[in-house]
Amino acid sequence: MFDKVLVANRGEAAVRIIRTLKEMGIKSVAIYSVADRDSLHVQLADEAVCVGASRPSDSYLNIKNIISAATGTGAQAIHPGYGFLSESAEFASLCAACGLTFIGPKAETIDQMGNKEHARQLMIKHKVLVTPGSRDFIKSPEEAKKVAAEVGYPVLLKAAAGGGGKGIRQVKEPGEMADAFSLAQNEARLDFGNDQMYLEKVLTNVKHIEVQVIRDSFGSCVYFPERDCSLQRRKQKVIEESPFILVWKRMGVKWNWNFLAPARASRQ
Template sequence: MFSKVLVANRGEIAVRIIRTLHELGIKAVAIYSIVDQESLHVQLADEAVCVGGARPQDSYLNTTNILTAAIGTGAQAIHPGFGFLSENAEFARMCEKCGIVFIGPRAATIDLMGNKENARETMQKRGIPVIPGSSSYITNSYDAKRVADKIGYPILIKAAAGGGGKGIRRVVTPEQMKQEFNNAQREARISFGDDRMYLEKIMCNVKHIEVQVVRDRFGNSVYFPERDCSLQRDKQKIIEESPCSVINSEQRKILGRYAIKAIEAVDYLNTGTIEFLMDKNNKFYFMEMNTRIQVEHTVTEMVTGIDLVKVQLMIASGEELPFSQNNIKLNGVAIECRINAEDPKNNFVPSTGKINYLYLPVGNLGMRIDTALYSGEKITPFYDSMIAKVISHGHTRVEAINRMKRLMQELVIKGVKTNKDLHLSILGDSSFLKDTVTTEYLEKNFLPIWKEREKNAAV
């Protein structure tokens, strides 16, 4: 096992990784930008190095400065968390050249699976159903329209190198294609340095289902109970839960077989997530693979009792998985609510400022809050608006929901606006309680009514 690891991230995920490192007796090195000097991850780490200015490209994406910090502090490995450099194949190669272990899959795998069109082709060859779409890269709106006419509208334009909801546009009619394609391509070029695009048929009334997988260098592969990530806004997940209440044990096994086929097809190493869409007949279609730890990994940990970051570290250090598929047991239901510093009543505009008062609920079984917040911290405009994750666990879905309601009611964050009240409204929504929601439900059905209700209440 490593003796010192650099965490190439910030916020709650950096704090979460540092805590596991310390539990394993591993020293943690933090990096920070000039505006993050007082951040919690910096305070918790054994060492901390400033790697640049406030803008991500000057600090948390500054590969030269990060590697210099790792070498200078004697770190043997780098954990990238999620976002930033976590799916950057070139950074993984740079780590290898510097003799530093990248805690994640091999660079070649990141390249292959990070490119959505390559991933689709790989899955098709293994007999895994994929979402209907283009068969090759698309670089201009003319070709996009020609392909869309064959597939049929509505269409989703997606960046081949995309992730995190960037470079994605919905197109309902041929007349929209040129403008939306150009906008998506421009965003992809800025976000990923790669403007190759592909098209997917928009499947209506579907659930977004994903499967956590791990594989070691000895070829041992394991999948975990699925996560339902259907509650989304602007392709960003809002609430996640495990397992999906409308998937039975036999369907879970089918998902697992698909997931294992997928990771064995690319000789995968470490943790990853296979994402699917599930139609009304509970048929699954491969969507993409994320070659990193996910924001919502917490719900998987809650229902299995397995620390996934610890598993990442073990695999990266060359150890064999300490468990097999038979050891993965599903225990109850877990739900995660993402708390963002934003104003849902004002088109979800990000909110910045100083945390004047903070109360994080404690006590009772089945609760967890992952955050880097503390009273007096400043929320800046430079990074993602997610500031906390509230996770509940119960023997049943009803118990997990009720526990989450209690947590959200007690949670207090003053100084910035948050989406806490929105979460409370969702948790009481009849469709959510029945688990009939699909990927379009929040934007099409829930939010219009919620916004109108909030508007009238303010009068």
């Protein structure tokens, strides 16, 4: 068990982590930008360290300052929350090099699955079907146009290190590509500290279904059943519905609603 954990995030994500740490009897260290010095997560934490100016790239994405804050306060681990550096393989690797536990996946796993283009290539390697799109990072609007011409418009330009609907632009025709590429790449750079882009064909009349699996370093493994995350606004999920009724109805399956036991589906 850790005695002190630094929370490398802000807002609601940081507040939830700090409250959990308090319940577990673990001291917390908050980080904040100049603009967030009076934020709730700063007030709730046992300690707080300013890590830079107002822009996220100068503070919440400032790896050097965050690791310095952790070592300087005697924190044994860093919890990245979600967004920001939570999917940075470089950050996870540097935490390990500095003797800090990164509360999250290993750097190698993040590089494989946190980077969406790397994840695409890994799936292709193992013969898993993926959405038609780029086979490597897209470095310019001209390159993006070539790939789009192959897979067909409309397409999505997407940040390889992105999430939360950031760094994404839909392009319906070649004339929109230059502006869309510039906007998506700049947004990715500011929000994730990584401006690598890739491209995928836009699929319509489809469902967004997820299954989540969580495993710790002690071998414990749990899963959440499938969730229908199709209802979204600005590429942000509004409602997640489980079970995905349409699938189970087609399979003639009756759902076991006993939430106190591992969720299972049983045939009638």
